[in-house]
Amino acid sequence: MPDPVNRTAAGRVDGLAALFGRLRRGWPALLWPPCCVVCGGPGAGGRDLCAECVAALPWNIGACPRCALPMTPQAGPDKYSDPGFSPRFCPDCRESPPPFARTVAACRYGFPLDRLLPRFKFHADLAAGRLAAQLLGDAVAAADAAGAVGAFEAVGAVAAGPVLPPPVLVPLPLHTARLRERGYDQALELARPLARRFGLLLRADLLRRVRATAPQTGLHAGERRRNLAGAFVVRPGPLPPRVVLVDDVMTTGASLGEAAATLRAAGVAQVEVWVVARALPPGAAGASDAGGAVQSA
Numbered sequence: 001m002p003d004p005v006n007r008t009a010a011g012r013v014d015g016l017a018a019l020f021g022r023l024r025r026g027w028p029a030l031l032w033p034p035c036c037v038v039c040g041g042p043g044a045g046g047r048d049l050c051a052e053c054v055a056a057l058p059w060n061i062g063a064c065p066r067c068a069l070p071m072t073p074q075a076g077p078d079k080y081s082d083p084g085f086s087p088r089f090c091p092d093c094r095e096s097p098p099p100f101a102r103t104v105a106a107c108r109y110g111f112p113l114d115r116l117l118p119r120f121k122f123h124a125d126l127a128a129g130r131l132a133a134q135l136l137g138d139a140v141a142a143a144d145a146a147g148a149v150g151a152f153e154a155v156g157a158v159a160a161g162p163v164l165p166p167p168v169l170v171p172l173p174l175h176t177a178r179l180r181e182r183g184y185d186q187a188l189e190l191a192r193p194l195a196r197r198f199g200l201l202l203r204a205d206l207l208r209r210v211r212a213t214a215p216q217t218g219l220h221a222g223e224r225r226r227n228l229a230g231a232f233v234v235r236p237g238p239l240p241p242r243v244v245l246v247d248d249v250m251t252t253g254a255s256l257g258e259a260a261a262t263l264r265a266a267g268v269a270q271v272e273v274w275v276v277a278r279a280l281p282p283g284a285a286g287a288s289d290a291g292g293a294v295q296s297a
């Protein structure tokens, strides 16, 4: 069966593509009805995802708002009732808080994200990317509506004072060698439509990856941290008080944590993280084998 995704996979904006773009916008239902990027079935609700695949989406509900891991009862009910801590965060975040104040992860990494995100990341599939940004944007809107943004205040990340301006979006940077090899920066492609949707400034230049790190896959948390130390630098100059780091998948959170710590050390008051999918550590409630197969940058 021909793969319908290939129609938009090239990603080169040339005259022909622009013409097709105009045609598609003008005649969407006749020429290119929404088509599921995962299974090729008919799209539902104007999205490039069919009703069955929408129903299969593993939305990351009931997760810790700080690290986006599930708040499992087996994490220790006595820790949850510790009067010294807010019950809204998981025990790990209360015992050693990560350098980011909030994580919005739209879904857990599993079907159909394990099809969608690799197509976007390694094959520059723009339809998959558009859908991924849409899912993440919907999750951010839902989290903000639910008041999870108050997490900043709850963890005391910022002392009471003037309300900070809206955050600046920063895609988690790839090292230039990795970018050349892949020819495509998936975090930047995700951040662009999100900046448009929420009317936020995009600063792809703010953070730079100065050290190409060994692939993180297969390393333990401690090894990942050592592998990443000093991997990022902040561009000299005025800094925004709030930054949102954007990426496709959060695995252990080591790369995003190192980037957030670098921004905080440079003087950014608040850092949060937006990712399309959160891979669960092996053994976590709801973790699937697919989580171990995430190819992280």
Ligand SMILES: [Zn+2]
Pocket: 036, 037, 038, 039, 040, 041, 049, 050, 051, 052, 053, 054
């Ligand atoms: Zn489908």
Ligand SMILES: [Zn+2]
Pocket: 064, 065, 066, 067, 068, 069, 089, 090, 091, 092, 093
């Ligand atoms: Zn947590």
